[in-house]
Amino acid sequence: MEWFNFHFSDFAFSFLSILFEGIPFLLLGAVIAGFVDVFVPARWLTQVLPKNPTAAVFLSGLLGIIFPMCECGSVIVIRRFLTKGLPVSSAVAYMLAAPIVSPIVAISTFAAFRGQNPWMMTSMRLLIGYGVAVGAALIVQRLPLEKVLARALYRSLPPRDGGAGPEAAIDDGGAGVATRARRRKGRKLRIAAVPQGEEGIGTKLLRVARSTTPDFLDVTLFFVIGAAVAALFNTAIDQSVILPLASNTVLATLSMMGLASLLALCSSTDAFIAATFVAFPFTAKLAFLVFGPLVDVKLFFLYGLVFRRRFIVLLSIGLFVAVALICLRMNVLDM
């Protein structure tokens, strides 16, 4: 095969360089998530959200700025927050937006695209990511919860409509009697969960380490696989072969979105891999960076912890179409 020439030392060199570049960012995200897990109480989040459900969704989409979380971590966090009364639409907005709208992702994207229009790439990534996440959350707001949430999670939620149970509930975004009842219930649950003795700072830091480690290792596992695929692509494949694909904007955009899903990279490091696809147009790399943190192979399984399978499939298709259309439209506008 003339287009495929594998040489292990080249592969190893490229593979290690991707790891060395991405690991510090991945670790930073995991450490921050660990501190959030231990030091930020869940009730704080529900208290600061506005009562207006739509406003709550818009604000939730920005929470990643103060609670930066990678996509794997955000699934774990919203599951925790949902059982403590966070409206589902707000949870979806946070879950989808936080892996993109965060300072860590902004910094890493800017750093990775140094020399490749970094301001434009970073700002468009955050803007489109936020817009798509909020749009999806506003649609979820109008859906019955039993059609959205995984059965076990739905049953575990505090009763809505003044204690009438979760049946036929529509996500109310935090407004009205239902939410107040839920919050009261949630408060009781939280009080019951408070540890008996005050923890010292040493114990808390140890908990941060214990929370950080599995997050870091779990995501690094997928990052290692992604880095290997990227290194193979970058060293073994004759780049002139893929030029026809890269020169067709529609094919390039769709293929990069598909690749983002397959590579399942962490949003804090994916820009370093996207930046290496120098032959591909700007919008194709942008589509890679926006769609990857929203839907990928590992997220498809992780979302199953929170949502129904049918909802996940529809959500994935909707996000794919939305991101593709926006990015292709941008290309038409020559942005």
Place this chain on the structure above:
Amino acid sequence: MTKTLDRWLPSLTLTLWGSVLLYFFYSGRLSAFLHPSFRPGVMIAGVVLLILAAAVAIGGSASCCEEEACGHSVARLTSGKLLAFGVLILPMTMAFRHSQDGFGMTAIENRGVIMDAAAMGGGAYQGGGEFSPKQVDGRLSISVMDLLYASAEPTLQSEFAGKPVEVIGQLMQESESNPRGNRMKLIRMYMSCCAADARPVGALVEFSTLPPDLPELSWVKVTGVAGFPMEGGRNLAVIKVDGIEPTAAPDESMLY
């Protein structure tokens, strides 16, 4: 069994990763892999990983979730823990053992050597108006990148054209712009962030007789006169060689 795995596998993994990061940083090998602005992050990450490893070993477990509510896709299962350990350790160890501090011919040929500044995309040129190259023995000490950009920038061309220059790079065969068989490429790798995004860039070196018989990708110091002849509808950067000598790879083998 599960408790033992929760305690020692993560600790061992973090220790290995932290040690590898610190080794590359303190041995200086990292310079071939990363842009200088990313290197301190590797050192800090190495230290933090070792601290986490110690904390997990002392704390007794790295399991933060209850089994049924665990969102960690692999680590919640015992088989997953072992699989994760293997995936995290084996590729890193093998790459560590077999990696050289640079690309070989296969990767360079697959990437294609850039001989035209227009193909550099948005890559920012660090020279421009404030550019003032060093003088060594009456010659301008410049890089392959300077010559490449000069081939597309008339103002920069006037800085170099007809002047004696000294350039360090790696030699490669030239097959396209070589009608008399007396030209080779002088290449360097140009990195934006890490070696994975590094692209080979080159200028031509033209000998008065046949090119020297040196192994491909040998590091050489070329002295000669820079020129930018129009060939194939564009200006090419060409050094007419006065002298060539093998040299050691520079401490910073990549251009940024």
